[in-house]
Amino acid sequence: MHYLPATAVLTPFVFALLLGFCRHWREKSWQAGAFLGVLLTFALSLTMLAFLDGAPVAAGQSYLAFPLTFSFRADSLSVFLAVLFSFCYLLATIYSFGYLAHSHARRRYFVLLLLTEGALLGVLMSASLMGLFLFFELLAVLSYLLVIHEEDSKAMLAGAKYLYMTIGAGLAIFYGLVVTYYLAGRTDFVAGGYLAASPLAASGLFAFLLGFGIKAGMFPLHIWLPDAYSAAPAPVSAILSGCLAKMGAYGLIRVIYDVYGPEVVLAVSFDTVLLCLAVATIFFGSALALQQDELKRRLAYSSVAQIGYVLLGIALLSERALFGALFHIFSHALMKGTLFLCAGAIITQTGKKNISELAGLGRQMPLVMGAFTLAALSMVGLPPFNAFISKWNLALASLEGGLPLLVGVLIISSLLNALYYFPIVISAFFASPAPQAPVSAGILPAGMLWTTVLMALLCVSFAFLQPYWPGLLVGRIAAALF
Numbered sequence: 001m002h003y004l005p006a007t008a009v010l011t012p013f014v015f016a017l018l019l020g021f022c023r024h025w026r027e028k029s030w031q032a033g034a035f036l037g038v039l040l041t042f043a044l045s046l047t048m049l050a051f052l053d054g055a056p057v058a059a060g061q062s063y064l065a066f067p068l069t070f071s072f073r074a075d076s077l078s079v080f081l082a083v084l085f086s087f088c089y090l091l092a093t094i095y096s097f098g099y100l101a102h103s104h105a106r107r108r109y110f111v112l113l114l115l116t117e118g119a120l121l122g123v124l125m126s127a128s129l130m131g132l133f134l135f136f137e138l139l140a141v142l143s144y145l146l147v148i149h150e151e152d153s154k155a156m157l158a159g160a161k162y163l164y165m166t167i168g169a170g171l172a173i174f175y176g177l178v179v180t181y182y183l184a185g186r187t188d189f190v191a192g193g194y195l196a197a198s199p200l201a202a203s204g205l206f207a208f209l210l211g212f213g214i215k216a217g218m219f220p221l222h223i224w225l226p227d228a229y230s231a232a233p234a235p236v237s238a239i240l241s242g243c244l245a246k247m248g249a250y251g252l253i254r255v256i257y258d259v260y261g262p263e264v265v266l267a268v269s270f271d272t273v274l275l276c277l278a279v280a281t282i283f284f285g286s287a288l289a290l291q292q293d294e295l296k297r298r299l300a301y302s303s304v305a306q307i308g309y310v311l312l313g314i315a316l317l318s319e320r321a322l323f324g325a326l327f328h329i330f331s332h333a334l335m336k337g338t339l340f341l342c343a344g345a346i347i348t349q350t351g352k353k354n355i356s357e358l359a360g361l362g363r364q365m366p367l368v369m370g371a372f373t374l375a376a377l378s379m380v381g382l383p384p385f386n387a388f389i390s391k392w393n394l395a396l397a398s399l400e401g402g403l404p405l406l407v408g409v410l411i412i413s414s415l416l417n418a419l420y421y422f423p424i425v426i427s428a429f430f431a432s433p434a435p436q437a438p439v440s441a442g443i444l445p446a447g448m449l450w451t452t453v454l455m456a457l458l459c460v461s462f463a464f465l466q467p468y469w470p471g472l473l474v475g476r477i478a479a480a481l482f
Helices: 004-021 027-051 076-099 106-125 129-147 153-184 199-216 225-231 234-244 246-260 262-267 270-290 295-315 319-350 366-380 386-400 405-430 446-465 471-481
Strands: 057-063 070-074
Touching: 004 027, 004 070, 004 076, 004 106, 027 076, 027 106, 070 076, 070 106, 070 129, 076 106, 076 234, 076 246, 076 319, 076 446, 076 471, 106 129, 106 234, 106 246, 129 153, 129 234, 129 246, 153 199, 153 225, 153 246, 199 246, 199 262, 199 270, 199 295, 225 234, 225 295, 234 246, 234 295, 234 319, 246 262, 246 295, 246 319, 262 270, 270 295, 270 405, 295 319, 295 386, 295 405, 319 366, 319 386, 319 446, 319 471, 366 386, 366 405, 366 446, 386 405, 386 446
Parallel strands: none
Antiparallel strands: 057 070
16 A cells, blocks of 8 residues: 555556557557556556545655655545546546547657646645645646647647746745745645744745646636637546646645645635635636637636636635535536537537537437536536535535625526526527538547546436545545644
8 A cells, every 4th residue: 555656656657658669569559558557547546545544645765865855645635636537537548549530649649648647646646745846847748748739820829828827837836835845844744734824934825826826727827728728639628627727726725734724824814815816716717608609718718617616615714615625626527527528529520619500419419418418517506416516515614604695606606607508508409500511420439429428427426426425535535634
């Protein structure tokens, strides 16, 4: 068990090197290698989950030299997210086999997909801010290369904006890291934190907010997100929204609960600032989503709004609110993953990218649009879908914290979600298609279809399973942090 965290991190890197250097392999061979890499990583994550008894597990082995020393550690939070994200990577990889069947640089794409998974797990399994920062920067560069995979002018411009913003995020996190080490002489994660309130400590905390906020797509630091999600291949967009953007939220949780501590956060009014930004993120993302005709851009701005719910749960600083935030991370990975995979399926089979072109599509692609409908209903927060659980707990936490206005924010935001998702569904199933734009008769690859449908079904199934998993585990994680 002590070596599983490091093994899980290294496995995708090993398979990526095999794919990169064994150029004599036939395409089916390296595709099998890519699949085996993500499958084994998912299996290792599940193994950690099965044997984790609540206490953090570390190997005790440090890497690199001071002050860049880092080590790996697994606790309930990191293992929970590792299982979720490695599962999303597994489905995205299977989906990519069909989606990129006629694309260029396919081997490079799968190598980068494995490398980003390894870097993401490195962020989750790092036992200190130093390790988190190093893998965070590696993840930023690798994900940039995935964003520009198409190599057209749109992708290159979107990638440049993403790269510049993520460099700024890295500099802000590095400043917070230096402040932490200067004040405490350490950068490891300790339950309850270890820094005392001071102006310098506050500056480091707000620097972390800037850096992790850029990665999460928090308003007004979200400007890279719509372009990147729109330009990237659909499975990459699903990974960016469902997994990589959550690294920003994960970083904030670690900094608040394992470096600074809730008392310091309250003393410097960090919670108030984060709460205001969360509300602005919810409304701003929803308002801009309403204005988009391109499907992937609407989904991108919706992701901005959805990360606002997670930030809201973090800002309320209560066990129930944190439960809502973590459960929404889980739900959003499935919901938005489904929606981006549906968008990719629509583009692959019909070439249509705009919402105004999707009239009648439900009769031509019933399974894909059925999956889209399930995910859209979940995004609105209707019972019995997964997102209802997270929004319900966020509303209760708002009332417990004496902030009933936030319940109104959640209700209005759900109405806005309905306004920009339901017209797509209604038009697809009940409107007549434009006669001058017939749908292609092409057949969608089986891997693309069943991964999309499976993820859509998971958007509702876990609402019934949540008292057992993941609700039970998420409850334990929230209780442990408090």
